[in-house]
Amino acid sequence: MPERRPEGLGRTGSPLRVGVLVSGTGTVLQALIDACRAGEMPAEIVVVISNVPGAFALERARAAGIPAVTLDHRSFPSRAAFETALRTTLDGAGVDLVCLAGFLRILTPGFVDAFAGRLMNIHPALLPAFGGKGMYGDRVHETVLASGARVSGCTVHFVTRDADAGPIIVQAPVPVEDDDTPATLSARVRREELRAFPLAVRLFAEGRLRIAGNRVRVLPAAAGSPPRTNAPAAPQDTAAGPETRVRLRAKP
Numbered sequence: 001m002p003e004r005r006p007e008g009l010g011r012t013g014s015p016l017r018v019g020v021l022v023s024g025t026g027t028v029l030q031a032l033i034d035a036c037r038a039g040e041m042p043a044e045i046v047v048v049i050s051n052v053p054g055a056f057a058l059e060r061a062r063a064a065g066i067p068a069v070t071l072d073h074r075s076f077p078s079r080a081a082f083e084t085a086l087r088t089t090l091d092g093a094g095v096d097l098v099c100l101a102g103f104l105r106i107l108t109p110g111f112v113d114a115f116a117g118r119l120m121n122i123h124p125a126l127l128p129a130f131g132g133k134g135m136y137g138d139r140v141h142e143t144v145l146a147s148g149a150r151v152s153g154c155t156v157h158f159v160t161r162d163a164d165a166g167p168i169i170v171q172a173p174v175p176v177e178d179d180d181t182p183a184t185l186s187a188r189v190r191r192e193e194l195r196a197f198p199l200a201v202r203l204f205a206e207g208r209l210r211i212a213g214n215r216v217r218v219l220p221a222a223a224g225s226p227p228r229t230n231a232p233a234a235p236q237d238t239a240a241g242p243e244t245r246v247r248l249r250a251k252p
């Protein structure tokens, strides 16, 4: 396995190598592709892997010139064999960071441990609420609406052995409106997801994330690499203190 590079760009001077795991349409993947292309983060996506043959996310990767690999979990004799293939592909691409962008397979402790501290997931609610086993897609939004919560949002977090319970990197809230359906709430949350994941990857790539227990400390930009001139400032990351929590502001 390649050597882990927890300090990001500031240490090595080369762009962070990112692998993205997908299962679906790849809207979040597209946001990451666009952010890399726009120079908003010192990172490049070096491989996209789908466990679903024909997933549209693979088309997005190919259109961007990124190697797109299908590893159909159903064609492997066991979960372990599937994950071995995943690891071999990711290691072969020399990834520093793995992003789960709509990847609908549970990963075993062995896989999670192998990528500890460099495996991120995005969830379409404000964790630790509305997460855990079976909470994905519209089920999340249906549960939020049924609960009567007035606020939902999205969360980008490091993946640990427990589903949706790892250290939180970025959260973005959105209001729940009286007449919301799962579809309208999902669309509002999605808009924030497209901003939140690129921000989390950028912070990682700039070497600004430190995991302390179940919390993530976000170092100010000056402590990591110098900001790229065309990179948007991270919302609320200019606090005077030595570190700050990152929360995207919901658009009005």
Ligand code: GRF
Pocket: 022, 023, 024, 025, 026, 027, 028, 029, 057, 101, 102, 103, 122, 123, 124, 137, 193
């Ligand atoms: C997002 O809602 C994400 O939170 C969830 O899957 C969705 C992304 O799907 N894990 P895609 O990018 O459109 O395939």
